[in-house]
Amino acid sequence: MGSPIPLVDTGTLGPDLERNESQQFLMNRTVQNFSWSGLTVTVKDRQSKQATDLINSITGDVKQGELVALMGPSGCGKTTLLNVLARRPAGSGAKVMGDSYVNGVRIDNGAFGRMTSYVEQEDALIGSLTVRETLKFAADLSLPSSVSKGQRIERIRTLLEAFGIQQQANTLVGTPIRKGISGGQKRRVSVVSQLITCPKILFLDEPTSGLDSRASFEVISYAKELARANNIIIIASIHQPSTTTFELFDKLLLLSAGRTCYFGPVAAVDDYFRDIGHPIPDHTNPAEFLLDIVSSDFGNAKGLGVAQDRVKKIQQSWADSAEAQAITRQVSDQVRQEGKDDGKVEVDDLARPGGARITAALLHRSFIKSYRDVVAYGIRIVMYLGLAIMMGTVWLRLHPSQDYIQPFVNAIFFGSAFMSFMAVAYVPAFLEDRANFAKERANGLYGATPFVISNFLIGLPFLFIISMLFSIVSYWLSNFRPGGDAFMTWVMWIFLDLVAAESLVVFVTAMFPNFVISLALVAFANGLWMSVGGFLVTPKILNPFWKYVFHYIDYQAYVFQGMMVNEFSQRNYSCGTGCHCMYTTDLADQCQIRGTGVLETYGYATGRTGKWVGILVGIIAVYRLFGWIALHLRKT
Structure with missing residues (x-):
């Protein structure tokens, strides 16, 4: 298995921990046990409007170094209970009752979050990073500056060896386009990335989901070795493990319909169920058998009723058992022995890096992702270059004569509108970033502010490169107004257009983190902006409702105006x-048309470029602010 994984030395957390006795208790003492009493989660049924228990009066106790399996049929409340134990939201509108204790003491959520980590069912990893880079950035985002670079490197090396993935250290995690490590290795990387901070309690949600029996065995084996070597408590929800995997667990918490059917050592499962009339047959997977007897969701009407009665008897047998009473007394004795501490525990600022360090780490990580992941900007650069070639060759060598005035206007609209419309290609890349942010925020690493700032800053150079490449090809092929100042003004408008479009993607996707929904809403919004932007219907005759409600907040409208003024304000056209x-x-009288005459038909005035740029910057800021609010308020 490799060498034991060393826990962080308390000295590296800083001397300020001594300023608070309760905080010193948390950080300097080993977590001897983690217990909970009477945990109940209630929601209101949508149809009957009556209160329904998702989990009901769950009590348990886990000792240091133990690996616990949280098991039960689908819908029994495993994930809900795991979330409650980890101090995460139990669900929309859920009411949580009961208490949980560390060493018999109630502690506040901030301190609890610092001593725990949660590995979600889905591997929210950045596929364009290597395994080593994934762990490096996990360390940068979680460890204080007092932990030196050398200590971080050594910790990463130790974790890689302990989980048997040192050979894959420089391999990409993997993207849909570029193959990376296997599914079992991804699960190990997910676990290891949460162990950088050396948590005292680790929660695993379906760590073997999607893995074959061999890979599942390996993941749980590494987890067990980790728990024993470092006295870490690990609680894992698991669906249907193989016999060999099931036997790796120290304890089993078996649920059905939100109630306990058994909680105790895995080694005692056979004896307990034999005593209550459900012996486990020889040569049978015990986990499979237990899931069968506590499941009541399948069968015909008669069989369903029999199954429900059986489950109720098993639940009642546990509630009346000596084992259940002993656990309740044990938790109660621990609380009385340690005493109750209902006060808030102060969280030391040194326990996490500062906002500037976190933002810098996110910027560095995003930069690597941006140039490696072709989905983020690579495909978009090729796509925009293709659009530039198409535009430049369709509107090829337009002449400064009146027959080409309308083609000039059409080309300006096409270039601005479709550049922003094609920003929908950023949706999948931001969804991956958002999923990773949600995971890291839930583990208490950072909030929405560093994420939004780093996401905005990292996009600017790439969007400027796209704007420049697009303009170099399309501007000169189409023969827009010659001159360096005119060209750079065009580039500026394209750049602001792309920044605004990407900001819209961030806002919508932050609110609706679903690929299909986000794609549809962003496409609809861009279609709306095209309709009211001033090209298809001039602002002079646009319906007042659309003009005053949408036209003035349409970023495409200001880009179109700016590009029109850039082309027509200082250019004359022959009448033929x-x-x-x-x-x-x-x-x-000179057989020419002054370009400002074209602008007048659209109702556009010159000399307002600064004002339009200011409005565009304001729109971008509002989109980013709304995106920040959505990320801040939405916890999933």
């Missing part, structure tokens, strides 16, 4: 043979 000018301006 016969001097029949389409636009009447002061140059009609």
Whole structure:
């Protein structure tokens, strides 16, 4: 299994821990046990409007170094109980009752979060990072500056060896496009990334989900070795383990319909169920047998009733058993012995890196992801270059004559509108970032502010590169107004257009972290902005409702205005043979059209570029602020 994983030395957490006796108790004393009493989660049934228990009066106690299996049929309340034990939301509108204790003492959520970690069922890993980089950034985001670089490297090396993934240290985790490590190795990386802070209690939600029996055995074996070597308490929800995997666990908490059917040593399961009339047959997977006898969701009407009666008897047998009474007394004795501490425990600032360090680490991680993950910006760069070539060759070598005025306008609209519309390609990349943020925020590493700041800053250079590449190809092929100042002004508008479009993606996806929903809403919003932006219907005749409700908050409208002014404010166009000018301006007697005449038909004035840029920056800021609010308020 490798060498034992050393826990963080208390000295590295800083001397300020001594300022609070309760805090010193948490950090300097080993967690001898973790217990809970009478845990109940109640929700209101949508149909009957009556209160329904998701879990009911669950009591348990786990000692240091123990590995506990939380098992039961689907819908029995495993994940709900695991979330409650980990101090996570139990569900929308759920009411939680009961207490949990560390060494017989109630502690506040902040201190509890610092001594625990939670590995979710889904591997929320960044696929474009290597295994070593994943652990490095986990350390940067969680360990204080007092832990030196050398100590971090040594801790990462030890964890890699302990979990048998040192050979994959420089292998990418893997993306849909680039193959990486296996599913079992990903589960181990997920666990290891939460062990950087050396938690005293580790929660695993379905750690063997999607793995074959061999990979499942390996993951649980490493977890067991970890628990024993470092006196860590590990509680894992698990669905249907193989016999060999099941026997690795020290204790079993068996649930059915939110109630306890058994809690105790795995070695005593056979004797207990034999005593209550349900002996485990020889040569049978005990986990499979137990799940069968506590499940009451399948069968015909008669069989369903028999199953429900059987489960109720098993639940009642446990409630009346000497084992259940002993656990209740044990928890009660621990609480009386240690005494109750209902006060808030102060969380030391040195326990986590500061906001600047976290933001810098997120920026570094995002930079690596951005240039390695072709989904983030690589595909988009190719896509925008393709759009530039298409635009430049469709509107090829337009001439400064009145026959080409409308094609110029069409090209400006196409370039601005479709550049922002194609920002929908950023949705999958941001969804991956958001999922990783949700996992790390739930484990108390950082909040929405560093994530939003780093996400915004890392996108700027890539979006500027895209704007420049697109403009170099399309601007000169289409023969827009020549001159360096005109070209750079065009680049500026394209850049602001892309930043606003990406900010819209961040806002919508932060609110609705679902690929299909986010894609549909972003596409709809961009379609709306195209409709009211001023090209399809000029602002002069646009319906007042659409004009005053949507036109003035449409970032595409300001980009279109700015690009129109950039092209037409300082350029004249010939009227062609016969001097029949389409636009009447002061140059009609010279058989020419002053470009400002075109602008007047749209109701656009010159000299307002600064104002429009300011409004665009404001729109971008509002989108990012709304995205921050959505991430801050939405906990999943």
